[in-house]
Amino acid sequence: MIKHTRRTVIALAVGVALMAAACGSDDSSTTTTTEADGTTTTQAAFEEGSTMARIKEAGTIKIGVKFDQPGFGLKNPTTGEVEGFDVEIAKLIVEAIGPDVEIEFVESVSKNREPFLQDGTVDMVVATYTINDTRKQVIDFAGPYFVAQQDIMVKADDTSIKSVDDLNGAKVCTVKGSTSEKNLLAKAPQAEVTLFDTYSQCAEAMTDGRVVAVTTDNTILAGLVDASDGAFKLIEAPFSDEPYGIGVKKDDDAFRSFINDRLEEIFESGDWASAFESTLGAIGLKTPEPPTIDRYTETPPAPTTTAAN
Amino acid sequence: MDVVVDNLDVFTLGMRTTVSLTLLSFAVAFVIGTVVAACRVSPIPPLRFAGALYVEAVRNTPLTVLFVLFFFGLTKVGIKYPPFTTAIIVLGGYTGAFVAETVRAGINAVSQGQAEAARSLGLTFGQVLRIVVLPQALRTVVAPLGGLFIALIKNSSIASLIAVEELVFLTDDLANDTARAIPIYLGAAVAYLLLTIPSGFGFGLLERRVAIKR
Numbered sequence: 001m002i003k004h005t006r007r008t009v010i011a012l013a014v015g016v017a018l019m020a021a022a023c024g025s026d027d028s029s030t031t032t033t034t035e036a037d038g039t040t041t042t043q044a045a046f047e048e049g050s051t052m053a054r055i056k057e058a059g060t061i062k063i064g065v066k067f068d069q070p071g072f073g074l075k076n077p078t079t080g081e082v083e084g085f086d087v088e089i090a091k092l093i094v095e096a097i098g099p100d101v102e103i104e105f106v107e108s109v110s111k112n113r114e115p116f117l118q119d120g121t122v123d124m125v126v127a128t129y130t131i132n133d134t135r136k137q138v139i140d141f142a143g144p145y146f147v148a149q150q151d152i153m154v155k156a157d158d159t160s161i162k163s164v165d166d167l168n169g170a171k172v173c174t175v176k177g178s179t180s181e182k183n184l185l186a187k188a189p190q191a192e193v194t195l196f197d198t199y200s201q202c203a204e205a206m207t208d209g210r211v212v213a214v215t216t217d218n219t220i221l222a223g224l225v226d227a228s229d230g231a232f233k234l235i236e237a238p239f240s241d242e243p244y245g246i247g248v249k250k251d252d253d254a255f256r257s258f259i260n261d262r263l264e265e266i267f268e269s270g271d272w273a274s275a276f277e278s279t280l281g282a283i284g285l286k287t288p289e290p291p292t293i294d295r296y297t298e299t300p301p302a303p304t305t306t307a308a309n
Numbered sequence: 310m311d312v313v314v315d316n317l318d319v320f321t322l323g324m325r326t327t328v329s330l331t332l333l334s335f336a337v338a339f340v341i342g343t344v345v346a347a348c349r350v351s352p353i354p355p356l357r358f359a360g361a362l363y364v365e366a367v368r369n370t371p372l373t374v375l376f377v378l379f380f381f382g383l384t385k386v387g388i389k390y391p392p393f394t395t396a397i398i399v400l401g402g403y404t405g406a407f408v409a410e411t412v413r414a415g416i417n418a419v420s421q422g423q424a425e426a427a428r429s430l431g432l433t434f435g436q437v438l439r440i441v442v443l444p445q446a447l448r449t450v451v452a453p454l455g456g457l458f459i460a461l462i463k464n465s466s467i468a469s470l471i472a473v474e475e476l477v478f479l480t481d482d483l484a485n486d487t488a489r490a491i492p493i494y495l496g497a498a499v500a501y502l503l504l505t506i507p508s509g510f511g512f513g514l515l516e517r518r519v520a521i522k523r
Contacts, residue, residue, distance in 0.1 A: 110485055111481060111484050111485055111490050112490065114488045114489070114490060115490050115491060134486070134487065134488050135488045137488065138488050138489065139488075176472075176478065176481055176482045176485070178485070194392075194472050195472050195474075195478075195482070196470075196471075196472055197469075197470060197481075201381075204381050205381075208381065208384040208385075208389070209384075209389075210384070210389070
């Protein structure tokens with residue numbers, strides 16, 4: 001069953017890649033379309049010194065993605081390829097820089113995303129990266145390209161937890177340092193929180209009865225439910241929005257608005273939806289409406305909370 | 310670095326947990342180590358074998374693996390301890406294997422004549438070990454035990470894996486919270502140095518205090 005699903009995902013991913021490639025060449029033969037703001041999306045029209053021009057010149061781009069997040073960025077151990085929605089979005093963006101640009105995917109875990117962008121290890125990060133004001137102090141976000149919602153996963157036979165309020169006084173697991181942890185404590189301050197490094201450990205802890213619920217973005221939970229063979233279920237009572245953005249170096253406004261333009265293009269063309277269907281759709285998520293791009297112009301003030309908890 | 314200064318309370322909280330984790334597991338390790346070392350030098354073959362088996366099995370397994378096996382594995386057979394207790398058992402058991410080898414080396418360093426003289430006075434094997442050999446053996450291994458203690462301080466960070474809220478656990482959390490990983494981890498490095506360097510001095514002092522004046 002699992003093997004079958006994986007094969008389907010690969011087949012779909014290959015299909016999308018081929019389609020994307022086809023669309024790409026199609027684009028280059030027809031495009032000299034001028035955008036509303038006067039910039040053309042034709043390749044090789046990049047301004048001298050811009051990030052896009054540098055990448056096109058070099059012919060390679062380094063992109064930070066997760067290697068362990070089913071549905072978004074997961075390294076396939078047999079092929080060595082990284083697969084998922086984030087990966088597809090990254091490919092669609094790079095395609096607009098130049099069809100020949102080679103992508104090198106670099107594994108980015110939550111804690112090295114900002115340093116990687118700051119020191120230039122990667123040119124952009126597409127890694128289930130929630131947009132927030134703390135992060136905007138040190139890097140900038142294009143997007144959002146997806147809005148996840150925080151939900152709750154329980155054992156399939158559990159009927160006691162119906163909403164986030166029921167988590168008060170309950171043993172709940174999430175991943176440390178995540179926005180899920182902060183949202184949980186804001187919405188259910190009396191929850192007894194256990195924090196692990198990975199969600200699979202949370203799932204294990206729930207199997208063992210150490211916790212009664214796991215909470216984080218519905219997209220991640222869907223993957224765990226899918227893998228649990230019916231042992232877990234989602235309660236489908238979302239209590240927060242998590243806009244996923246594309247991280248770029250701070251103040252690289254030209255690159256940021258280039259990515260934003262491209263995102264709107266793929267929202268419009270349907271490439272975004274097919275990327276979703278072939279990846280997250282394959283683990284049971286319904287394709288949503290594309291989100292609205294947030295073209296902020298000023299860095300918001302830093303939030304005052306500093307404590308770890 | 311202001312991000313570190315602003316969060317000093319988080320670092321001190323983490324250091325406190327790391328210190329209690331280290332002290333408690335070192336106590337466990339010292340007891341286990343001494344008992345296992347005694348087994349390994351005893352005249353009873355099954356005890357010698359059991360001691361050797363324990364040392365080799367534990368010493369040759371990565372600590373991370375032991376943590377996961379104890380925390381997630383034992384629940385599958387119905388044994389369930391909270392994270393902090395699990396961490397003390399695993400760290401104590403692991404370091405105990407190294408303490409055993411260190412203490413055994415100390416016992417072997419005590420000259421044969423001491424034990425022979427004690428036996429000829431009619432002391433039993435246990436008495437020989439407890440009254441004559443171990444007090445001398447332990448004095449000679451204070452320095453290597455200090456090394457194990459410092460290693461234990463650092464090894465205790467692996468307990469973050471099973472949600473023990475010690476220094477590395479809180480550092481990870483803070484780094485993600487503030488989006489400033491480098492200064493935060495530098496802060497953690499300094500915090501560990503504040504624990505390890507005085508420990509080194511402490512063991513140096515202890516070594517001179519208990520040294521046999523010849």
